[in-house]
Amino acid sequence: MAKLLMKGNEAIAEAAIRAGCRYFFGYPITPQNQIPEYMSKRMPQVGGTFLQAESEVSAINMVYGAAGAGARVMTSSSGPGISLKQEGISYLVGAQLPCVIVNIMRGGPGLGSIQPSQGDYYQATRGGGHGDYRIPVFAPSSVGEAVTLTQKAFDMADKYRSPVIVLGDGMIGQMMEPVDLPDSIEINNVDKPWAAVGWDGTRPRAIINSLYIDPSVLERHNIMLQEKFAQIESAEMDYGAELVDDADLVVVAYGTVARIARSAIRMARAEGIKAGMIRPITLWPFPSDPIAKAAETAKAFLTVEMSAGQMIDDVRLAVAGRKPVLFYGRTGGMVPAVRDVLHQIRIAAGAADPRNPLEEAI
Amino acid sequence: MAVVFQKPKSLTDDILTYCPGCTHGIIHRLVAEAIDDLGVQAKTIGVAPVGCAVFAYNFFAVDMMQAAHGRAPAVATGIKRVHPDNVVFTYQGDGDLASIGMAEIMHAAGRGEKITTIFVNNAIYGMTGGQMAPTTLIGQVTTTSPYGRKEELCGKPIRMSELIAQMDGSAYVARASVHDPKHVLDAKKAIRKAFETQLSGAGFSMVELLSTCPTNWGMTPSESLKWVASDMIPYYPLGVYKDSAKGAA
Ligand SMILES: Cc1ncc(C[n+]2csc(CCOP(=O)(O)OP(=O)(O)O)c2C)c(N)n1
Ligand code: SF4
Ligand SMILES: [Mg+2]
Numbered sequence: 001m002a003k004l005l006m007k008g009n010e011a012i013a014e015a016a017i018r019a020g021c022r023y024f025f026g027y028p029i030t031p032q033n034q035i036p037e038y039m040s041k042r043m044p045q046v047g048g049t050f051l052q053a054e055s056e057v058s059a060i061n062m063v064y065g066a067a068g069a070g071a072r073v074m075t076s077s078s079g080p081g082i083s084l085k086q087e088g089i090s091y092l093v094g095a096q097l098p099c100v101i102v103n104i105m106r107g108g109p110g111l112g113s114i115q116p117s118q119g120d121y122y123q124a125t126r127g128g129g130h131g132d133y134r135i136p137v138f139a140p141s142s143v144g145e146a147v148t149l150t151q152k153a154f155d156m157a158d159k160y161r162s163p164v165i166v167l168g169d170g171m172i173g174q175m176m177e178p179v180d181l182p183d184s185i186e187i188n189n190v191d192k193p194w195a196a197v198g199w200d201g202t203r204p205r206a207i208i209n210s211l212y213i214d215p216s217v218l219e220r221h222n223i224m225l226q227e228k229f230a231q232i233e234s235a236e237m238d239y240g241a242e243l244v245d246d247a248d249l250v251v252v253a254y255g256t257v258a259r260i261a262r263s264a265i266r267m268a269r270a271e272g273i274k275a276g277m278i279r280p281i282t283l284w285p286f287p288s289d290p291i292a293k294a295a296e297t298a299k300a301f302l303t304v305e306m307s308a309g310q311m312i313d314d315v316r317l318a319v320a321g322r323k324p325v326l327f328y329g330r331t332g333g334m335v336p337a338v339r340d341v342l343h344q345i346r347i348a349a350g351a352a353d354p355r356n357p358l359e360e361a362i
Numbered sequence: 363m364a365v366v367f368q369k370p371k372s373l374t375d376d377i378l379t380y381c382p383g384c385t386h387g388i389i390h391r392l393v394a395e396a397i398d399d400l401g402v403q404a405k406t407i408g409v410a411p412v413g414c415a416v417f418a419y420n421f422f423a424v425d426m427m428q429a430a431h432g433r434a435p436a437v438a439t440g441i442k443r444v445h446p447d448n449v450v451f452t453y454q455g456d457g458d459l460a461s462i463g464m465a466e467i468m469h470a471a472g473r474g475e476k477i478t479t480i481f482v483n484n485a486i487y488g489m490t491g492g493q494m495a496p497t498t499l500i501g502q503v504t505t506t507s508p509y510g511r512k513e514e515l516c517g518k519p520i521r522m523s524e525l526i527a528q529m530d531g532s533a534y535v536a537r538a539s540v541h542d543p544k545h546v547l548d549a550k551k552a553i554r555k556a557f558e559t560q561l562s563g564a565g566f567s568m569v570e571l572l573s574t575c576p577t578n579w580g581m582t583p584s585e586s587l588k589w590v591a592s593d594m595i596p597y598y599p600l601g602v603y604k605d606s607a608k609g610a611a
Binding site: 023025049051053054055057058059061062063064065066067068069070071073087088091095196197198199200201205206207208209210211 | 403404405406407409416419420423424425426427428429430433436437438439440441442443444445448465466468469
């Protein structure tokens with residue numbers, strides 16, 4: 001195993017190839033362009049296919065075709081392009097097709113900016129397209145973690161016959177870090193007897209479909225999907241916890257924001273503020289249990305996001321009103337500074353003091 | 363006993379769900395016959411559209427995928443890139459292909475994607491209850507052109523075969539009709555040729571079939587067949603628009 005210095009986007013692309021992904025369909029958009037560019041160079045070297053689609057709409061439907069044909073396949077994009085993919089993602093869920101979708105988030109709404117953001121949290125964790133569904137979402141906070149989570153995403157996609165999202169903020173895509181890239185990883189190639197490969201009459205005909213015109217049949221399909229989602233929720237939740245056990249104040253942050261928060265927590269500890277952090281690694285399933293548990297001992301929570309406050313809803317649901325949940329966020333591509341997060345920790349720690357009513361603290 | 367008539371092997375026993383007098387059914391049969399004749403049933407993968415033919419996945423006895431509205435050529439591209447030795451076809455209506463899916467069909471043709479598209483032009487949105495299609499004729503009354511299609515408002519109907527034939531990546535493009543037995547035989551030849559083109563690896567192939575929608579045209583089945591001949595064919599001339607084996611027609 002060699003340590004390589006790689007940009008996040010390139011590391012994600014190489015990780016996918018080493019996880020057995022041989023088909024990539026995408027459309028250029030900043031700040032994820034290094035993924036398709038890297039794929040266009042590497043895929044021919046490994047006997048795979050890179051195809052630049054005419055739009056994100058086409059790209060996700062090419063993914064649908066390739067996934068339905070039994071292949072390990074990936075696409076990547078950013079906000080505006082991910083919005084265009086949503087119809088296709090809903091179809092992928094309905095037809096139960098595995099694939100990996102990378103979203104390197106940028107500022108929005110609209111064309112927004114090309115700077116980092118976490119503004120697509122709702123879109124990613126609430127399904128994003130039409131219909132009643134959820135998709136597993138991984139949120140790497142380092143280039144190294146982007147590699148392992150991308151590879152995990154392919155296995156999870158196959159295991160549950162579902163699209164899986166790797167949700168990075170713009171910084172993850174652009175920053176360079178040393179990474180361990182395993183020369184070959186164990187690829188859990190599962191059997192796909194449902195795939196459309198040509199029907200020789202020895203098995204039931206493959207029909208890749210999301211249409212169930214009879215409401216009772218569609219309800220059964222939905223119940224089956226919900227059971228699958230429940231199974232994912234109980235088995236796949238992942239998070240990191242730092243200094244939480246004795247913490248009065250628990251910061252909740254994901255992705256690169258968690259790194260900024262980590263520095264701020266250490267500085268707060270040096271000042272005598274008992275701060276800790278819970279870092280969701282899967283945004284769905286959300287680590288509600290560890291947060292609920294922390295709510296028994298911590299006095300307050302502070303959610304830090306590069307958005308106007310989206311994940312805070314999930315934190316509040318987990319805390320269930322037992323403790324104050326405060327928020328600090330930057331938007332539009334602005335990145336929170338360590339000293340600003342530290343300042344918020346000080347305020348929140350004040351809120352954690354029962355002598356200070358929450359209103360004053362805010 | 364001699365067999366004089368048989369259902370093609372590439373059609374299932376499911377009962378077609380099309381309205382009486384609708385020619386979607388004839389076109390299904392011709393596609394299945396072509397697959398049978400070429401002996402490619404076991405390696406064919408079809409893509410059903412959103413439109414009246416959405417249930418095509420129940421009718422063709424081959425592996426099938428159902429695509430989002432207009433996206434069948436992109437889905438077929440994904441399939442064909444994974445299984446280049448399989449025969450991949452899309453079956454699409456005029457709303458599906460010429461309106462919402464215009465980008466996908468043009469780029470599949472542009473790339474010379476080695477797939478075959480069966481394009482059913484009935485000048486209307488059948489499934490959603492008879493709204494105007496990009497192929498609706500000038501003056502034709504639909505539920506969203508109640509005063510007849512007006513050129514000032516909507517422009518002229520789009521002729522897809524002519525357009526696709528212009529693309530360098532297309533290798534075989536023909537327009538046929540199924541309104542009488544003679545034309546059914548011509549259509550059968552064209553569909554077979556389109557699949558042969560795919561098998562030869564020459565590029566993208568498409569057959570546009572003028573088709574009836576008695577239900578939404580507000581006509582009897584026999585009036586509908588006559589209307590294809592009297593009103594559709596003059597605007598949508600039949601013939602082979604491109605045959606790379608022969609050079610452009
Ligand atoms: C994104 C999206 N928009 C609209 C629809 C509704 N819709 C279903 S079928 C159809 C038109 C089908 O017409 P056509 O392709 O001509 O097929 P036909 O039914 O005439 O054979 C439309 C607009 C849809 N299913 N999805
Ligand atoms: S609505 Fe029109 S196109 Fe659809 S099945 Fe009936 S006749 Fe055929
Ligand atoms: Mg139509």
